[in-house]
Amino acid sequence: MSRYRNFGLFLTLAAAWGTAFVAISAGLEYFPPVLFAAFRYDIAGLVMLAYAAVTVDDWYPRTRGEWAVAAVGASLLIAAYHVFLFMGQLNTTAAAAAILVSLSPILTTGFSRVLLPSDALSWAGIVGVVFGLFGVAIIVQPDPSNLFATDAVAKALVFCAATAFALGSVLTRRIEATLPIETMEAWSMLGGAILMHLVSLGLREPIDPAAWTDPQAIGALAYLSLIASALGFLLYFDLLERLGAVEINMVSYVAPIFTAVVGWLYLDQVVDATTVAGFGLIALGFVLVKRQAIRDEFSHVWSLAARSRE
Structure with a gap:
C-alpha cells in the first residue's frame, strides 16, 4: 500500500509542478512577470511560514549560518530563478520552459563537482552534462546571424533560471x-x-487593475501560490524522506509531460519535434550523471520486492 501511496503522491507532485508552467503562461496575460512572481511568493511564503511555525521547533533562523542559508535560498532558489523563468516564459511555451528547467539536476551535479571537490565527476558524468547542454542547444536553436532573436533570448533566460536554481x-x-x-x-x-x-x-x-477582477488571472495566481508552491513543496518534503533525492529528482522528467498535455489542451501550445529531441538528450544526460545512484536505487527496490515475495 505504501508503494502505491508514494507513486500517487509522486504523480500528484509532477502534475502540480508541471501544470505550474501553464499557469505561469496564463497569468502572464494579465500580470507583469517579476511582480507576478513576487505576488506568488508573498502568499506561498506566508503559508509555508505558518506551516513551519506549527510543525517544527525552529521556525525562524537563529544563527549566522542559518540566516546565510535562507539568504542564498531567497536570492538564488526563489528570486533569481523566478525572475529569469517568468521573464523567459513571456516569449516561449510552457513545455519548452519545463523541459529547460529539467536540466537543473544535471547542472546541480556539475556545480557540486566544482564547488565540492570531494565529489569527482567521472567521464560518463561529464558526457552526461554535455548531452544535457546539447539538449538545451537543440531546444533553443540559436541562429548565429541573429543571436538576440526573441525566442532564443526567452529560452536563454529560462536556462539562466535553471542555472540559478542549481547553483543555489x-x-x-x-x-x-x-x-x-x-x-x-x-x-x-x-x-x-x-x-x-x-x-x-x-x-x-505596470499592472492593470482589471487583473484583480479577472477569474483567470486570480485563478493562475492562486494555483501557483497554494497548489504548485505551498502544497507542492509539502509533497516534496514528504517524498524526499520516503524516496530519497535520486527518485524525487525524477519528478523533473515527468512534470514536462503534464506541462505539454495541459499546455496543448488549455493554451493550444504545440510541442515540436526539436523540443522533444532536446528533452530526450537532457533525460539521457541525467541518467549518465546519476547512473550509479540510479543503479543503487533500483537494486534497493528489487531487493525489497524480492523480500516481499518471500
Whole structure:
C-alpha cells in the first residue's frame, strides 16, 4: 500500500509542478512577470511560514549560518530563478520552459563537482552534462546571424533560471546550518518575494487593475501560490524522506509531460519535434550523471520486492 501511496503522491507532485508552467503562461496575460512572481511568493511564503511555525521547533533562523542559508535560498532558489523563468516564459511555451528547467539536476551535479571537490565527476558524468547542454542547444536553436532573436533570448533566460536554481542548491549544502527544510523554504520564499518586489520597482512594471477582477488571472495566481508552491513543496518534503533525492529528482522528467498535455489542451501550445529531441538528450544526460545512484536505487527496490515475495 505504501508503494502505491508514494507513486500517487509522486504523480500528484509532477502534475502540480508541471501544470505550474501553464499557469505561469496564463497569468502572464494579465500580470507583469517579476511582480507576478513576487505576488506568488508573498502568499506561498506566508503559508509555508505558518506551516513551519506549527510543525517544527525552529521556525525562524537563529544563527549566522542559518540566516546565510535562507539568504542564498531567497536570492538564488526563489528570486533569481523566478525572475529569469517568468521573464523567459513571456516569449516561449510552457513545455519548452519545463523541459529547460529539467536540466537543473544535471547542472546541480556539475556545480557540486566544482564547488565540492570531494565529489569527482567521472567521464560518463561529464558526457552526461554535455548531452544535457546539447539538449538545451537543440531546444533553443540559436541562429548565429541573429543571436538576440526573441525566442532564443526567452529560452536563454529560462536556462539562466535553471542555472540559478542549481547553483543555489549547491551553495546551501556548503553552508553549515541545521535549519529545518520547512523553515528554510518559508524564509527563502518571503525573502525572495521582497527581492522580486524590489526588482519589479526598478523595472517600473505596470499592472492593470482589471487583473484583480479577472477569474483567470486570480485563478493562475492562486494555483501557483497554494497548489504548485505551498502544497507542492509539502509533497516534496514528504517524498524526499520516503524516496530519497535520486527518485524525487525524477519528478523533473515527468512534470514536462503534464506541462505539454495541459499546455496543448488549455493554451493550444504545440510541442515540436526539436523540443522533444532536446528533452530526450537532457533525460539521457541525467541518467549518465546519476547512473550509479540510479543503479543503487533500483537494486534497493528489487531487493525489497524480492523480500516481499518471500
